[in-house]
Amino acid sequence: MNGPGVAAAPGASARRLPGEEGIWAFVLGDMLIFSLFFGTFLYYRNEQTELFLQSQLLLNKNYGAANTLLLLTSSWFVATALHMYRKQNTEWAARFLAAGFLCGLGFAVIKVTEFGEKFRAGITLNTNDFFMYYFMFTGIHFLHVLIGLGVLFFIRRTALQTPDGSGIRTLENGATFWHMVDLLWIVLFPLIYLLK
Amino acid sequence: MEMNYRFQQLCACSGLALVFILFPLLILMGFFPPPSPSEGADAIAAHYANDSWIFLLGGAVTIQVSALGVIWTAAISVQLRHIEGNLPPIFSLSQLVCGVLANSVFIFACAGWVVCAFRPDRAPEIIQTLNDWAFIIFLGTVSPLMVQALSIGMATFSDESSEPVFPRWAGFFNCWVAAIFLPAGLIPFFKSGPFAWDGLFGLWLPVGVFGGWIVVMSFLVLGAIKRQKADAFAALAGAK
Secondary structure, X not given: OOOOOOOOOOOOOOOOOXXXXXXXXXXXXXXXXXXXXXXXXHHHHHHOHHHHHHHHOOOOHHHHHHHHHHHHHHHXXXXXXXXXXXXXXXXXXXXXXXXHHHHHXXXXXXXXXXXXXXXXXXXXXXXXXXXXXXXXXXXXXXXXXXXXXXHHHHHHHHHHHOOOOOOHHHHHHHHHHHHHHHHHHHHHHHHHHHOO | OHHHXXXXXXXXXXXXXXXXXXXXXXXXXXXXXXXXXXXXXXXHHHHHHHOHHHHHHHHHHHHHHHHHHHHHHHHHHHHHHHHXXXXXXXXXXXXXXXXXXXXXXXXXXXXXXXXXXHOOOOOHHHHHHHHHHHHHHHHHOOHHHHHHHHHHHHHHXXXXXXXXXXXXXXXXXXXXXXXXXXXXXXXXXXXXXXXXXXXXXHHHHHHHHHHHHHHHHHHXXXXXXXXXXXXXXXXXXXXX
């Protein structure tokens, strides 16, 4: 995917932007949309504070907290994997990426369990405004997690195929996307589950 | 040869023409903001009864200009074909068929508005039904546009030439555009709020980004055609 010569010699990479400009523009664009989501949520929350607070009590904070922990751990695994890859330790890079992938998968399992519990309790998208935003925002974020899992799978393969370090740009692009998924959840979790 | 490149440029510009015809018509028809999905049948019918000729004109013209969108799609596919070279033309084909499908969806939606205005003295419930139908098709059918944008994005990423047809940021831009279109696919679940067909994520953002996307892609295609034309004429002069 990347042209030759992008894997700069060790030491020459001082203050280089990780990944390429394009992925940062994409991340900023995506975060712009989520900022609109957050703003919309706060605006309507302000209009129906009581309803939002009561509905929030029906959420399972443990699921949210566990998912926060999983994504943070996952991000750490991925960051460590890139560190290993830069040291040309491909084997451990692949292991850490697999660990990051498994944490992300754990997030997905918990999320599906949580949605399932809500549906069985008769709570859906149309229950009230709070649950509309809850399902829409965490649902769209969940879609990002699924895409991110595909990305982690892809960069793990890239790492294994390029033990010489030439795949660093691709790995950095993928890791940047995954960190964004993590960051968005770190805002979503307190906003929806905790805000009093 | 001159003729071929001229027509390519014309096709690329037709995207710009589409935006400059479509958006004023939609504004004229009062679709920014559109009749809310929570309005009753009588209120919806009143929109069409009061301004029936505007809907007839707007709808009829919009149906005809959809051809502009199709030839614009063709101009992009020619560029994706450049990227593919001798490889199987999967990106150019998927971009083309999705673009054509997106434009046919457009025709069916506009037909709904024209039919509403054609006999505005019909029973209000029938008008409301057609109005629902038109808006849900117009804004809710997002997958053709999403796959069209993703095809352009993936083709851009696959470009290994030293002088790529589109800059790499265009690949990320197209992925982002596809992501913006996504929430509009959920309008059938909402009658009010930001995800409904008159809301921020159901209407304003996807439609605004749709217009911007066409303008950006038109200029990128025009730039690519200019380079290819210069190369082709230089090669011709070199051969002589």
